[in-house]
Amino acid sequence: MRKWLGILLLTLSSFQLHAAIEIYQFDQPKQEELYMQMIDELRCLVCQNQNLSASNAALAKDLRKQTYQMVTSGQSHEQIVDYMTQRYGDFVLYRPPVKASTALLWFGPFILLLIGIMVLIFTLKKRNELNDEQLSNAEHEQIKQLLDSGEK
Amino acid sequence: MKNSLPLVMFILLVILLAVGLELDPREVPSPYIGKPAPSFDLPSLADSSVTINPEEMKGKVWLLNVWASWCGACRAEHQVLNRLVKNHKIDIVGLNYKDRDSKAKQWLEDLGDPYVSVAVDRQGLSGIDWGVYGVPETFIIDQQGIIQYKNIGPVTQYDIENTIIPLISSLQQEISR
Amino acid sequence: MIPEIGQAALIIAFALALIQASLPLVGAQIGKPRWVNLATPVARGQLLFIVIAYACLSYSFLVNDFSVRYVASTSNTALPLIYKISGVWGAHEGSLLLWALLLSAWTVVVSIFSKSIPKIMLARVISVMGMISVGFISFMLFTSNPFIRLFPAPIDGRSLNPLLQDFGLAIHPPMLYMGYVGFSVAFAFSIAAMIDGKLDAAWARWVRPWTNIAWVFMTLGIALGSWWAYYELGWGGWWFWDPVENASLMPWLVGTALIHSLAVTEKRAAFKSWTVLLAIFSFSLSLLGTFLVRSGVLTSVHAFATDPARGVFILVFLVIVVGGSLVLFSWRASSLRSVGQFAPVSRETGLLFNNVILVTMAGTVLLGTLYPLVLDALGVGKISVGPPYFNQVMVFLAVPLYLLMGFGLFLRWKKDSVSRIKTKIIIPLSLALVAGVLLPLFLAPEQNGLTFIGLISASWVALAALLWLLNSTVSPFKLPASTWGAVIAHIGMAVTVTGITLTSIYSHEKDVRLAPGEFYQVGDYQFRLIGVKEIRRDNYIAYQGIVEASESGKHLVLMHPEKRTYNQSSMPMTEAAIDAGLFRDLFVALGEPLGAGSWSLRIYHKPFVRWIWMGALIMAFGGLLAAADKRYRRFRPHKKAVV
Numbered sequence: 001m002r003k004w005l006g007i008l009l010l011t012l013s014s015f016q017l018h019a020a021i022e023i024y025q026f027d028q029p030k031q032e033e034l035y036m037q038m039i040d041e042l043r044c045l046v047c048q049n050q051n052l053s054a055s056n057a058a059l060a061k062d063l064r065k066q067t068y069q070m071v072t073s074g075q076s077h078e079q080i081v082d083y084m085t086q087r088y089g090d091f092v093l094y095r096p097p098v099k100a101s102t103a104l105l106w107f108g109p110f111i112l113l114l115i116g117i118m119v120l121i122f123t124l125k126k127r128n129e130l131n132d133e134q135l136s137n138a139e140h141e142q143i144k145q146l147l148d149s150g151e152k
Numbered sequence: 153m154k155n156s157l158p159l160v161m162f163i164l165l166v167i168l169l170a171v172g173l174e175l176d177p178r179e180v181p182s183p184y185i186g187k188p189a190p191s192f193d194l195p196s197l198a199d200s201s202v203t204i205n206p207e208e209m210k211g212k213v214w215l216l217n218v219w220a221s222w223c224g225a226c227r228a229e230h231q232v233l234n235r236l237v238k239n240h241k242i243d244i245v246g247l248n249y250k251d252r253d254s255k256a257k258q259w260l261e262d263l264g265d266p267y268v269s270v271a272v273d274r275q276g277l278s279g280i281d282w283g284v285y286g287v288p289e290t291f292i293i294d295q296q297g298i299i300q301y302k303n304i305g306p307v308t309q310y311d312i313e314n315t316i317i318p319l320i321s322s323l324q325q326e327i328s329r
Numbered sequence: 330m331i332p333e334i335g336q337a338a339l340i341i342a343f344a345l346a347l348i349q350a351s352l353p354l355v356g357a358q359i360g361k362p363r364w365v366n367l368a369t370p371v372a373r374g375q376l377l378f379i380v381i382a383y384a385c386l387s388y389s390f391l392v393n394d395f396s397v398r399y400v401a402s403t404s405n406t407a408l409p410l411i412y413k414i415s416g417v418w419g420a421h422e423g424s425l426l427l428w429a430l431l432l433s434a435w436t437v438v439v440s441i442f443s444k445s446i447p448k449i450m451l452a453r454v455i456s457v458m459g460m461i462s463v464g465f466i467s468f469m470l471f472t473s474n475p476f477i478r479l480f481p482a483p484i485d486g487r488s489l490n491p492l493l494q495d496f497g498l499a500i501h502p503p504m505l506y507m508g509y510v511g512f513s514v515a516f517a518f519s520i521a522a523m524i525d526g527k528l529d530a531a532w533a534r535w536v537r538p539w540t541n542i543a544w545v546f547m548t549l550g551i552a553l554g555s556w557w558a559y560y561e562l563g564w565g566g567w568w569f570w571d572p573v574e575n576a577s578l579m580p581w582l583v584g585t586a587l588i589h590s591l592a593v594t595e596k597r598a599a600f601k602s603w604t605v606l607l608a609i610f611s612f613s614l615s616l617l618g619t620f621l622v623r624s625g626v627l628t629s630v631h632a633f634a635t636d637p638a639r640g641v642f643i644l645v646f647l648v649i650v651v652g653g654s655l656v657l658f659s660w661r662a663s664s665l666r667s668v669g670q671f672a673p674v675s676r677e678t679g680l681l682f683n684n685v686i687l688v689t690m691a692g693t694v695l696l697g698t699l700y701p702l703v704l705d706a707l708g709v710g711k712i713s714v715g716p717p718y719f720n721q722v723m724v725f726l727a728v729p730l731y732l733l734m735g736f737g738l739f740l741r742w743k744k745d746s747v748s749r750i751k752t753k754i755i756i757p758l759s760l761a762l763v764a765g766v767l768l769p770l771f772l773a774p775e776q777n778g779l780t781f782i783g784l785i786s787a788s789w790v791a792l793a794a795l796l797w798l799l800n801s802t803v804s805p806f807k808l809p810a811s812t813w814g815a816v817i818a819h820i821g822m823a824v825t826v827t828g829i830t831l832t833s834i835y836s837h838e839k840d841v842r843l844a845p846g847e848f849y850q851v852g853d854y855q856f857r858l859i860g861v862k863e864i865r866r867d868n869y870i871a872y873q874g875i876v877e878a879s880e881s882g883k884h885l886v887l888m889h890p891e892k893r894t895y896n897q898s899s900m901p902m903t904e905a906a907i908d909a910g911l912f913r914d915l916f917v918a919l920g921e922p923l924g925a926g927s928w929s930l931r932i933y934h935k936p937f938v939r940w941i942w943m944g945a946l947i948m949a950f951g952g953l954l955a956a957a958d959k960r961y962r963r964f965r966p967h968k969k970a971v972v
Contacts, residue, residue: 021920021929023842036838043713045180045285049571049630051715054564058250059285062276087283089183094715096700101709105700109693109722116685124673124681155662158606159655162613166648168699171706172626173637173644181711 022061024068035071038080039064041094051094182283182291182302189216189291189299192278197248197256197270204245204271206297213323214243215316216291217267217307218279220251221259223287229306230263236312237266242320246270249279249287292316294323332397335385336476342378342429343466345371349436349459353452358524365448368455369440375462376433383430386475387417396482399423399475405486407868407896408494415499421623421639422475424502428619429465431503431510432458439514439539446535453521454514461513464646472639491869491895491902497557505550505577509615511543512584515591516612519605520654523661528605533595534961536608540588541814541956545949547581552945560907565838565916565933567941570719572627575698576618582691583611586684588952593680597742599669600677602662603684609658613651614691620647626702672744679737686730693722724779731786731826734819735761735793757796761789773835774852783830791823814955821947828940837934840920844927851934854915855879859887861919861928869895871904874919874928878908890919890930914938 026032036053042063044055052060052067063084070080084092096102184190189206196202206216217233219226236242246267248256253272260270273279282291292301301319303311349371356364386399390413395401403420404413418427436458443451469475492498518536522528554574559567568574587607593600621627624640671677697714705711739753765785773780794816798805801812841849848857859875871893878885888906895902908915913936920929 021840021918021931023840023923023929041715041717043715048178048628049569054562054566059276059280062280066277066280086183087280088180088285089283089711091180091711091713094713095717096712096714101704102700102712105696105714105718106722108696109689109726112689112692112696113686113726116689117682120678120681120685124678127670128673155602156659158609159652159659162651162655165699166644166652168703168706169620169624169626169640169644169647172702173624173640175626175702175705177626177628177701177705179711 022064026072031071034077035068038067038071038077042067042084043092043094045088045092179304180283180285182299184283184291184299185302187299189293189297190278190281192271192273192281194247194271194273194278197246197253197260197272200253200272204269206245206293209243209245209293210297211295212243213292213294213320214245216245216247216282216293218247218249218282218284218287218289220249220287221255222251225306226288227263229288229308230266232307232309232312233266234264235309236316240317240320243268247278247282247284248272249284250274250276292319292323331385331388332394332476332478335382335389336474338378338381338385339426339466339470339476342375342382342433343463343470345375345378346459346462346466349375350456350463351459352456353459354456357449357452357456365452368452372433372436372440372455372459375459376437379426379430379433379466382476383417383426386423386426387414390414390417393486394482395484395486396478396480397475398477398479401479401483401486403486409867411496412494412499416493418502419493419499422469422473424506425465425469425473426475427503428506428510429462429469431506432462432465432513435510435514436462443535445531450518450521450525450532453524454517457517457520458513461517461650464650468639468642468646472636472642491893491900492561495557495561497553498561501550501553501557504546504553508543508545508547508550508577508584509580509612509618511539511546512580512587512608512611512615514539514543515587515608516654519608520657522665523605523654523657526661526664528594528601528665530595530598533591533604537588537591537595538956538958538961540584540591540608541952544581544584544588545952545956547577547584548945548949548952551577551581552942552949556942559938560905562903564918564931565836565935567832567938569630570697570716572629572698573618573622575694576614576621579691579694580611580614580618582687582694583607583614586687586691587611589680589687590684593677594667597669597671597677599667599671600681601665601667602658603681605662605665606658607684607688609651609654610688610691613647613654614695616643616647616650619643621698627698670743674740674745674747674750676737676740676742676745679733679740683730683733683737686726686733690723690726690730693726694719697722727826728782728786731790734822735789738793738797738819753800754793757792758789761785761792764788777834780830780834783826783834787823787826787830790826791820794819794823809958809960811955811958811960814951814953814958816951817954818948818951821944821949821951823944824940824947825944828937828942828944831937832935832941835936836938838931840929840931842923842927842929844925849930849932851932853881854885854934855882856888856915856917856930856932858928858930860926861922864891869893872919872922874906874917874930876906876917876930878915878917885915888915888917890917892919909939911939912937 024035026035039052042052044050044052044057044060044063046057046059047055050060052064066083067080070083075083081093085097090097096105098106191206193203193205196204219230233244237244244267246269248270250273256270256272260267271278276284286304288306290303290307291299294300300323301315303316307316349368352364352371353368356362356367386397388394389397389400390404391410393400393404393406395404399420399422403423404416408416416423418424436455439458440451440455446454515536518532522532554577555567558569559565587604590600590604590607594604620640620643622629623635624643625635625637626640669677697719700714701712735757736750736754739750762785765783765788766781769776769780769784797812798808798816801808837851839849839851843849843858845858845860848855855878857877857879859877861872861874864871864873871891874888874890876888876890878888886908888908890906891904893902893904894900903918905916905918913934916933916935918931920931922928
């Protein structure tokens with residue numbers, strides 16, 4: 001418990017409730033796009049419920065600077081992601097990587113939908129079968145009555 | 153029975169949440185455990201013409217303690233570190249993180265200096281390389297330069313006795329085996 | 330003295346809730362009319378004492394009684410009056426008291442508007458809601474007591490987080506809680522039906538208005554939260570898929586499925602066990618949200634004082650309430666068999682499909698929110714799941730939903746044919762395609778496939794809704810309120826989707842450095858920095874920027890972004906300047922001084938962003954209309970139940 005007090009104190013002292021506004025210049029609009037995308041997708045490790053774009057923590061400032069330098073030196077999305085995950089693990093990515101451990105996460109929604117549709121179709125089929133059976137039972141009764149009354 | 157499916161799924165959910173109560177969602181484990189320690193070439197706090205590099209520590213088990221004079225929790229753990237080096241033959245290298253030399257030196261004068269040397273990381277870039285996201289943090293590095301453990305937050309006496317000393321002993325024994 | 334009265338009142342309310350939760354229910358089972366008749370009076374008694382407790386806590390806030398620990402930690406003498414009133418629910422303990430108050434109030438209101446509900450069923454409903462009251466009050470009494478005293482009492486309290494000193498945020502929790510609590514009514518009715526062993530169209534007619542009203546409040550609560558985040562947090566975002574936001578979205582999604590399922594149960598006596606299950610799910614998700622926000626299991630911007638001990642309590646409560654209801658479901662659901670027949674192509678099937686998608690969406694949100702916990706619990710590692718994931722998968726699910734929202738309205742009940750549908754939809758579908766493609770082609774600054782998809786979906790939903798009104802055999806004005814409500818709610822959804830699509834794709838954001846006199850251009854808009862000055866108010870000092878916004882060279886408005894430092898805290902806060910418009914927002918936030926009078930500024934142009942919340946308001950209005958339908962207010966005296 002005391003361990004976290006340190007982190008908590010640090011967090012509270014650096015958590016500032018306003019968006020971080022920095023002026024970075026880019027020669028190429030593609031680089032600016034990549035920078036904006038990266039700081040949106042990277043998680044702040046101090047103010048852990050903000051991305052690097054929104055956080056004003058000192059570490060977030062440093063990481064944005066790093067990202068800026070990597071982007072302007074021509075590095076790609078993958079290279080920047082690698083740099084960050086090498087140091088902080090997958091936790092730093094708001095877009096979880098697609099790997100074996102996250103397969104269920106990424107394909108889950110699609111699988112859920114499929115299962116839902118299949119259950120739907122199955123239930124509908126079964127309901128209509130049951131109703132058909134009942135119908136023929138009722139029809140059976142009708143026929144029987146007709147036959148009985150006809151025999152008299 | 154189909155109607156029990158929601159109940160079964162709920163029970164699984166509850167188990168997950170119960171386990172979750174024991175975990176700390178804020179803790180970010182280090183991806184460096186079992187991997188070589190990142191390199192750095194930083195000036196020493198005592199004499200800025202001297203450079204400190206983790207290479208120099210190869211052959212022994214050592215600790216890297218990330219600290220700063222502006223960090224309140226570092227104060228709390230400092231006595232624990234002082235006690236540690238007094239009672240055990242363990243080398244601690246300090247990483248002075250985003251601090252000012254004068255303040256750092258004063259801090260050590262006031263509170264004691266358990267470090268064999270202190271590397272100055274003024275910009276925090278080496279900190280980023282090591283995956284530091286808060287202060288204080290402490291790493292245990294083995295004789296081959298592989299990071300074996302990371303302590304997030306201040307080191308407590310409990311951590312020393314139950315995790316750090318046993319780990320260091322077992323690492324040191326491995327070499328003499 | 331007053332806090333002790335409040336404490337005593339809370340304890341009495343607890344005792345009454347215990348009686349309310351047990352005697353009527355048991356009495357209904359074993360045939361004791363006296364116990365059954367206790368339900369309403371005891372519920373009213375509980376409300377009285379909860380109101381007393383709440384009044385005592387409010388009083389403590391108003392008179393600055395800092396000997397009450399909760400007041401000391403959330404209030405301050407310098408706090409404006411309105412925020413002392415709203416501060417009562419501003420943190421964990423007080424918000425629980427608000428929950429209990431609203432729950433108790435809903436219970437009494439249900440007991441009042443229940444002339445046509447058989448006494449036995451009403452008694453069971455009130456008992457079940459009493460059980461939930463027991464849970465929340467005991468949560469307070471045992472782990473989160475708002476009346477704990479502090480000795481010695483501090484001279485002044487710690488101030489409210491300046492973020493909370495805001496009207497939008499103040500009103501947001503009560504709205505949301507009204508929604509969460511409202512879903513407990515459908516839940517209680519479902520439990521009562523399962524105990525009874527039967528459920529008919531009349532049951533659905535009783536439950537529908539309550540559920541619609543709960544849904545309306547949830548819609549408003551979520552929209553308020555989103556709107557607040559947009560104008561307060563300073564970065565132009567309006568939804569971040571934070572665990573607490575997700576905790577409110579999940580019951581909303583399932584609640585939407587529930588109101589559609591209830592429509593079928595009322596009209597066709599079908600979908601009975603689906604409706605019951607959805608009612609259980611919506612309320613369960615409300616409770617799950619309470620757990621996630623207060624237990625510390627997930628990190629969140631919203632987190633109340635998180636405490637695993639409190640988490641254990643809520644978890645046990647969850648197990649009892651949700652687990653109990655699901656056990657009952659697995660045992661009794663088969664007795665709720667629906668015999669209504671319907672063909673594969675029919676409105677029933679359309680609605681079923683619609684609910685499958687909605688539940689899948691809720692399941693997806695749950696999956697994404699809990700997945701990091703799953704991997705951590707399995708020891709596989711730590712990951713984060715954020716907006717990039719949710720935005721991608723939810724859009725994928727939303728598109729078939731919107732298509733269905735249109736088709737469904739054309740389908741006939743019970744049996745329809747594809748050929749008949751084809752003739753009906755060809756015109757609106759073509760119109761939607763035209764609107765969704767031509768408009769962006771001519772008006773948008775650049776093209777994007779997602780724009781087409783979003784606008785086609787929105788136009789399709791809106792047109793289908795309008796045609797439902799216009800195609801009916803009677804004059805639209807003779808149609809019942811519930812039809813109008815549905816049409817308006819669907820149109821509201823279309824408006825929201827349009828806003829989300831356009832603002833997500835065409836928003837422009839830039840951090841710029843401006844010296845006084847310099848300007849920045851976005852499309853036709855110019856932002857010129859006039860200067861920055863220091864201002865002083867009651868409880869803060871601030872830097873105030875003066876920015877002139879012009880459109881095509883003509884002066885539009887002066888904007889005043891501020892960077893405030895409140896007296897009680899060192900946290901500086903951005904108050905962005907927003908020029909709101911029907912078709913666009915202009916948004917300026919003040920950054921840092923860069924020397925020589927220059928400042929960094931963040932400038933946004935956000936097209937159609939207001940449509941997101943306007944659509945929500947329209948949806949809420951639609952829901953209200955539907956709840957106000959005459960047929961729910963017709964009192965049919967039921968046969969007196971023989972107990």
